[in-house]
Amino acid sequence: MLNKTQHLFDDATRVVAGDSRWQGRTSPDYWAFVGPFGGATAATILRALVEHPQRAGDPLSLTVNYCAPIAEGDFDLDVRLVKANRSSQHWCVELSQGGADVSTLATAVFAERRPSWSQQQVTIPQAEPFDQIKRYPDVAASWTRQYDFRFIEGYTDLRGGGRARPASAFSKLWIGDRVPRKIDCLSLMAMSDAFFARIFHARGELVPFGTVSLTTYFHADADDLAGEDITRVLAVADARIFHKSYGDQFGELWSPSGRLLATTTQIAYFKA
Amino acid sequence: MLNKTQHLFDDATRVVAGDSRWQGRTSPDYWAFVGPFGGATAATILRALVEHPQRAGDPLSLTVNYCAPIAEGDFDLDVRLVKANRSSQHWCVELSQGGADVSTLATAVFAERRPSWSQQQVTIPQAEPFDQIKRYPDVAASWTRQYDFRFIEGYTDLRGGGRARPASAFSKLWIGDRVPRKIDCLSLMAMSDAFFARIFHARGELVPFGTVSLTTYFHADADDLAGEDITRVLAVADARIFHKSYGDQFGELWSPSGRLLATTTQIAYFKA
Numbered sequence: 047m048l049n050k051t052q053h054l055f056d057d058a059t060r061v062v063a064g065d066s067r068w069q070g071r072t073s074p075d076y077w078a079f080v081g082p083f084g085g086a087t088a089a090t091i092l093r094a095l096v097e098h099p100q101r102a103g104d105p106l107s108l109t110v111n112y113c114a115p116i117a118e119g120d121f122d123l124d125v126r127l128v129k130a131n132r133s134s135q136h137w138c139v140e141l142s143q144g145g146a147d148v149s150t151l152a153t154a155v156f157a158e159r160r161p162s163w164s165q166q167q168v169t170i171p172q173a174e175p176f177d178q179i180k181r182y183p184d185v186a187a188s189w190t191r192q193y194d195f196r197f198i199e200g201y202t203d204l205r206g207g208g209r210a211r212p213a214s215a216f217s218k219l220w221i222g223d224r225v226p227r228k229i230d231c232l233s234l235m236a237m238s239d240a241f242f243a244r245i246f247h248a249r250g251e252l253v254p255f256g257t258v259s260l261t262t263y264f265h266a267d268a269d270d271l272a273g274e275d276i277t278r279v280l281a282v283a284d285a286r287i288f289h290k291s292y293g294d295q296f297g298e299l300w301s302p303s304g305r306l307l308a309t310t311t312q313i314a315y316f317k318a
Numbered sequence: 319m320l321n322k323t324q325h326l327f328d329d330a331t332r333v334v335a336g337d338s339r340w341q342g343r344t345s346p347d348y349w350a351f352v353g354p355f356g357g358a359t360a361a362t363i364l365r366a367l368v369e370h371p372q373r374a375g376d377p378l379s380l381t382v383n384y385c386a387p388i389a390e391g392d393f394d395l396d397v398r399l400v401k402a403n404r405s406s407q408h409w410c411v412e413l414s415q416g417g418a419d420v421s422t423l424a425t426a427v428f429a430e431r432r433p434s435w436s437q438q439q440v441t442i443p444q445a446e447p448f449d450q451i452k453r454y455p456d457v458a459a460s461w462t463r464q465y466d467f468r469f470i471e472g473y474t475d476l477r478g479g480g481r482a483r484p485a486s487a488f489s490k491l492w493i494g495d496r497v498p499r500k501i502d503c504l505s506l507m508a509m510s511d512a513f514f515a516r517i518f519h520a521r522g523e524l525v526p527f528g529t530v531s532l533t534t535y536f537h538a539d540a541d542d543l544a545g546e547d548i549t550r551v552l553a554v555a556d557a558r559i560f561h562k563s564y565g566d567q568f569g570e571l572w573s574p575s576g577r578l579l580a581t582t583t584q585i586a587y588f589k590a
Contacts (some may be wrong), residue, residue: 080527106337106564107531107585109381111425113401113408128412128420129385134530134587136385136423138410140400148400151408153383155531155585159562163590165484165520168558212437248437258406259379259427261533262587263566265559284569287537287578288442290431292378293532294535296568298558306559309566311583313427313535315381315406 053227054192055236059090061097061123066092068123068140072116076189083189083240084257091124091152094123096231102135103158105231110260114140114149121149127229133158145169159267170304173198173280176220193240194278196220202247209250215285217242217247221299222278229276229307231264234299236264237279238310244285244295245316254317258292261311266301274301291315325560326464326500327508331362333369333395340395341365342413344388346452348461354510355461356529357511361504363411363424366395368503374407375430376539377503382532390411394422405430412418431539442576445470445552450490465512466550468492474519482521487557489519493571494550499581501548506571509551510534510582516557516567517588524588530564538573546573563587 058073076086088110095101124140141150153301154218185204200217206268221237243255249301266274283297330345348358356540358418360382367373406429413422454467459475472489493509513526538546568583 093502098441101493107383109425109531109533111379111381111427114403128423131386136383137530138422139424148408151400151425153381153423153531155383156389157564157587160565162563162588163521163560164562165560166558167484167487167520167556167560173344183406212439215439220534248439249435258429259381259425259535261381261531261583263560263583265564270562284439286438286581288435288437288439289537290539290542291434291438292429292537293430294537296581296583309558309568309583311535311581312532313430315482316434 053223053225055223055227055233058086059093059232060229061090061094062255063097065123068125069120071120072187075192078187078189081103084112084260085236086189087116087150088239088260089236091123091141091150092154092235093232094125095137095154095156098125098287100127101156103133103156105264106155106157107261107263108154108235109152111151112257113151114128114147117143118137118150119143133160165203166306168306169281170280170300171218173218176278179220192224194222194224200247202250204246204252207251212248214251215244215248217241218282220278221281226277229274229279231268232269234264235262235306237281238297238308241245241281241283241295243314244283245288245293245318248285248288249318255314256311257314260310260312262308264308266305266307274303274305279307291317321381322418323493325368325497327495327499327505330358331365331504333362333366334572335369338396338397341392342395343392346389346460347464350459350461356384358390358461359413359422360511360532363395363413363422363507364426364507365504366397366411367409367426367428370397372399375405375427375428377536378427378429379533379535380426380507381422381424384529385423386419388421389415391415398404407433418486430560438578439527439582440578442552442572443488443490443554448550451492460544466494466496472519476514476518477523479523480490484520485522487516489513490554492550493553498549501551503540506536506580507534509571510552510569511579513553515586515588516563516589517560518562520557521590527586529584529586532582534580536580538577538579544552546577548573548577550574551579560588563589
């Protein structure tokens with residue numbers, strides 16, 4: 047049931063409950079160049095787990111392997127609880143369309159997070175306030191128009207014709223939903239894939255690109271996120287290497303209050 | 319068939335070919351506190367894929383989710399090629415014992431790595447030569463005795479009684495097999511889990527600990543590794559956060575020549 051007052055993100059990542067088989071549908075609002083925005087796909091998979099009747103605890107890690115492009119339209123999610131322990135669960139999810147091969151393969155860990163010694167070894171990077179920075183101009187892919195990107199460092203004009211010499215791939219920016227939405231584990235998952243490709247920054251131009259495998263760790267549970275009550279994160283990302291058609295990315299998502307909410311890494315294909 | 323001249327690591331990660339079902343066996347030489355060294359388990363899973371008749375290309379990423387302890391003895395590996403594309407493959411592996419629940423769940427991507435624009439954004443950390451640094455003394459877990467750890471930074475006496483204040487979790491060290499063995503993707507995989515737990519460094523003491531999910535990306539293919547022809551790596555690792563019973567780790571494995579071979583991250587349970 048699409049609720050008209052519902053946020054586009056919640057519509058885009060909507061799933062219909064099954065037992066082991068769930069259904070979802072790609073959204074034209076979160077479309078990338080040759081398929082849905084990978085962050086929306088990852089968030090949809092996470093939503094099927096969060097809403098699953100057997101789910102216990104909060105997401106701790108999600109790895110998504112993008113095996114093949116997803117076509118516009120309906121898809122099935124084959125959701126399997128592989129192993130449940132006293133305080134953690136291991137899940138496997140396969141996304142397919144029309145009975146064809148798996149196009150996305152994911153594994154997730156959920157955990158009931160118990161109080162412990164708590165220590166943040168890093169501190170939030172310095173950043174000008176969100177309101178003092180201009181919004182990144184719209185680019186072609188529809189998914190980017192669902193976000194409000196405000197670059198503090200690493201602003202790159204992607205309409206440019208490349209650079210004479212490779213530049214830093216580092217970015218520091220605020221990311222929020224264009225229509226503000228309270229940050230939860232689903233939007234954190236999507237935002238962990240909402241960085242522009244590192245190679246676009248390094249080369250100053252768009253090149254054929256696709257994330258192959260994405261892993262995000264959650265360092266805040268639902269209670270922690272409720273306590274933060276935020277609609278945007280400070281996000282940093284960088285790359286270490288581009289070699290033989292693949293490059294990496296690693297990033298952090300921070301609450302404005304200085305709490306590290308999630309860390310993420312991915313390896314991606316490029317043609318350059 | 320165990321060849322007496324074979325390296326212990328190759329014996330420990332040996333697999334017997336099946337079609338979709340392979341067999342392996344835990345090794346007392348690579349034993350941790352309550353089960354096999356996670357790096358040996360990960361390397362065994364990778365070996366089953368590398369030796370699989372349908373395998374094409376080199377490992378690009380491996381994610382291993384440790385669902386439950388593995389008991390001493392035989393185990394089965396259920397190996398499934400989920401999707402094959404023109405130049406990449408997506409695999410899923412489930413490790414179980416005696417028909418019981420899955421105890422390790424892994425996904426992997428293999429790729430035939432084509433020439434491309436190549437750019438390393440980072441440079442190897444400075445380090446004194448291996449030969450000028452003392453070997454880390456033996457500790458209880460048998461797996462650690464299969465390695466030669468030489469700390470440049472972050473040496474921590476794990477027999478200590480903890481610290482008054484949390485310390486840095488950063489380590490920089492040389493890691494090689496105790497009996498030198500040429501670095502290949504299998505030993506890189508194992509070494510990506512061969513860092514001591516970050517919380518041991520931060521707290522200066524041993525606490526109950528277990529890796530929950532480990533992801534390693536390979537930035538060098540078999541040809542690149544053959545060209546390096548090395549028996550040790552310069553390894554760095556750090557943590558960003560310990561919170562509600564889970565903490566992270568991220569690390570890099572470098573060839574002495576200055577080439578970034580692999581990057582790795584994990585999330586781990588601790589009790590403290």
